[in-house]
Amino acid sequence: MKPVLYAILFFAVLFTVGCTDDEGPITPIKDKNDTTEVNEAPYEILLSNTVFEEKYDSGYVVGTFSVLDPNANDEHQLLLASGVSSWGNQYFTIDSNKLVTKRYWEYNDTNKFNIRVWCSDGEFSFEKTFEISLIPYIPQSPVITSIHFLNDSLMPTFVHKDSANQNPQIEINSIPRLTTSMAIMMVDVDASNAVHWAVWNIPVEKDTILQGEDWSNYPSVVIGDSDFGAGYQGPFPPTEHHYEFKVYCLTDTIALDQSQSAILPLVANSSLLSSGTLVGRYAP
Structure with a gap:
């Protein structure tokens, strides 16, 4: 038993010498009641x-x-x-x-x-x-909608030339960044793209074109002549026709007078970011 006892005493003394010095423990044991947070490095x-x-x-x-x-x-x-x-x-x-x-x-x-x-x-x-x-900057295409009809569906009677002859409300969503001006054109795709409506130099903040919009609060806007008279002239087809509303998002205004609606698409291409369309149908 004596060798075993001596070994126990030897390791006890060795442990005490290794863990203490004249100033106390080398590695202090944290009091379980001490809630002080130890700072660690961000990782x-x-x-x-x-x-x-x-x-x-x-x-x-x-x-x-x-x-x-x-x-x-x-x-x-x-x-x-x-x-x-x-x-x-x-x-x-x-x-x-x-x-x-x-x-x-x-x-x-x-x-x-x-x-x-x-x-x-x-x-x-x-x-x-x-x-x-x-x-690279890739402009998104605007999303064109209307509260009056869905894409490729029938438009209401008030758009007809011999009815109220008013443009439908048009909403322009997802206008691309860098757009400073817009234009809109309505053509009859079943009649050689005859122009029924053309407006340009629309301010970028004008993202809703109201039914029968008169543009009186927008002095910069140019209301172009259609192929059937001044300003908006609604559909009057002999049979069902398709009408495309196309919005152009531009980096500059367009220098055309109201009589030059026919060349609007060509001129718009020089400052075009992107465009979006909505199609409505009209049947007599």
């Missing part, structure tokens, strides 16, 4: 978006940063930092937690940037590189 930076379109002005927000940290209540400082493989920091800035462009961009040969981001909770820091991509 990840996330960016909500890494792709942006060309033709945005300086100050465009590319995406928003978030930091993953075991200490949920920590506040973090974010900065752009030079580092291995980083390129393009000079074209961006960080505003609070947002990545913001510092210039106007057009798509060219320089379309990818590797920016390096540093974050700190005041004690610990973490860095990460992000690839940011610039892509």
